Amino acid sequence: MPAISRDEVAHLARLSRLALTDDELDLYAGQLDSILTHVKRIAEVAADVPATASPNPETNVTRPDAVQPCLTPDEALSGAPAVEDQRFMVPQILGEGE
Numbered sequence: 001m002p003a004i005s006r007d008e009v010a011h012l013a014r015l016s017r018l019a020l021t022d023d024e025l026d027l028y029a030g031q032l033d034s035i036l037t038h039v040k041r042i043a044e045v046a047a048d049v050p051a052t053a054s055p056n057p058e059t060n061v062t063r064p065d066a067v068q069p070c071l072t073p074d075e076a077l078s079g080a081p082a083v084e085d086q087r088f089m090v091p092q093i094l095g096e097g098e
Contacts, residue, residue, distance in 0.1 A: 003036035004029060 006029040013020045013028075020028065073086050082089035 002029070002033045003040065004032045 006025050009025055009029045009032060010020070013025070077083045077086065077088065080088050
């Protein structure tokens with residue numbers, strides 16, 4: 001018994017607003033039946049295989065967070081062309097209303 005009939009293909013074509021000829025309905029019914037049969041067969045074989053996005057497990061390689069020496073605010077700002085309240089001072093790029 002086919003997985004999808006010619007009438008079901010015609011119904012799907014009407015729902016999709018596709019104008020198919022009789023030859024196209026026969027062709028697509030055969031193709032869709034083949035696809036659905038293969039999907040059913042794969043589902044039967046892979047019933048005990050857990051779903052996964054990738055066959056290779058992916059892990060994110062990260063280093064542990066550790067406190068390390070860094071620049072003091074004065075050292076960081078020492079090369080800045082302009083400083084205000086211990087912050088880099090930069091030209092305004094947006095208008096007042098933005």
